[in-house]
Amino acid sequence: MLNRHDILQTIEMIDRQHLDIRTITLGISLLDCAHPDTATCCRRIFEKISEKAGTLVETGQAIEAEFGIPIVNKRVSVTPIALVAAACGTADYTPFALALDKAAKEVGVNFIGGFSALVHKGFTASDRALLSSIPQALAETERVCASVNVATTRAGINMDAVAQMGGLIRHAAELTASAGSMACAKLVVFANAVEDNPFMAGAFHGVGEAECVINVGVSGPGVIHSALKAVPGAPFDVVAETIKKTAFHVTRMGQLVAQEASKRLGVPFGVVDLSLAPTPAIGDSVARILEEMGLEACGTHGTTAALALLNDAVKKGGVMASSHVGGLSGAFIPVSEDEGMIAAARSGALTLDKLEAMTCVCSVGLDMIAVPGDTPAETISAIIADEAAIGVVNNKTTAVRIIPAIGKTVGDTVAFGGLLGSAPVMPVHAPESTAFIRRGGRIPAPMHSLRN
């Protein structure tokens, strides 16, 4: 009846290899909170979130205790606010961010995502209001996360939005310069954003989703690393198979927790996002997995191939383990949140150009990267344009979460604290991209978007 090996292996994964559920995120539709009066809309937003997410944290804690698996974060994601606030006709959307922040504190979640707009094909008046409110909203709130989708494979790239985002990111950085430009750590620019991502800062509750949904993000870079250490020098077939099997175990944990949370909260189960999400803790790094495969430092030649294998093997193992896989589901490469990435960036082994190549084969984009404080807005926009092009042409999600470290330059470090970690400032190319970004307009959708 008892399988000692399985039981001890599970306990070892939890105790020593940082196996955990990274987040359970409750997605809530706020479409029915729309109202022409701003104060009423904000009140409805606050009340609905408080009601739907009232028991989220304690349910998470109970599941943690009963199953013995840490659930690191409990979070909430909502309908993109640009949609919810559209009837209000106000130009300043900060009140909505304040309402979200208040609700997040009320229910006890550490982040709430969805101060967002989807502008891949163009802007509505509401989108414009939201975008221009982003810097102030993020500076004034603690727990609100914002995101903007500027491109899709079907629509092409909205280069007006790309141009604007460079400036908004700089502005957000300046407003929060004394806090390490923290606002930028809560802002993501997407291409091909998904509707059910449970991870912050890019989580929002898409309009195709139900009233309420539970999405779970698992994590297990440490577990995968340990599994690989047991097969040193083995050929890539064995490496891929080892990662695949380990990913199965990790994802099953997420599936179990998701189903249990869904049952207890009376909310439908959405997806398990089987992303390998690192933390700054030792033994919880994606970069170290790549190095374990035989690279002296993450960022050297071979890194892209290693990451491609890892990303694919994780998906294959995870897909069998869960009834619904979604979100971003792959390997994350956030520089500040990965002890191995931080070391590689600091030593110069890992550069922005290599990270860009890596985003072609993994599930996020340029994430938690600090650049010099004097980086021009157009350069930031051009970095976003490059990532958007990768996402659009390859039919995948890419994103940019970049932090201009005001007052700092290459060689300095920005510290955000907690799970957001700390990042060495990385160099950007000096030649300007100003005239390129100033053109504006739309880059048309690529040929292969015509799939019908």
Place this chain on the structure above:
Amino acid sequence: MRAIVTVIGKDQVGIIADVCTALSNVSVNILDISQTILQEYFTMIMLADLSACPLAFSELGDQLSALGKKRGLDIRIQREDIFDAMHRI
């Protein structure tokens, strides 16, 4: 409801007796036990039936954990499902 109780630590006289007594005091029925001693380290895994236990899961967990701390052992209780879910197709 079935749960797995795991006891890990340095071997001492009376561990099995203490844990079994603690469980039987709260009407927890032990369905299966597996135990080994490797060098000086003791690992015991028990499959327990909690259906007659009047305590809430977390209370039982706290009691066992406290017993463990007194004896310098790690004692935890987890619902059985987690192990089934992770290791069975």
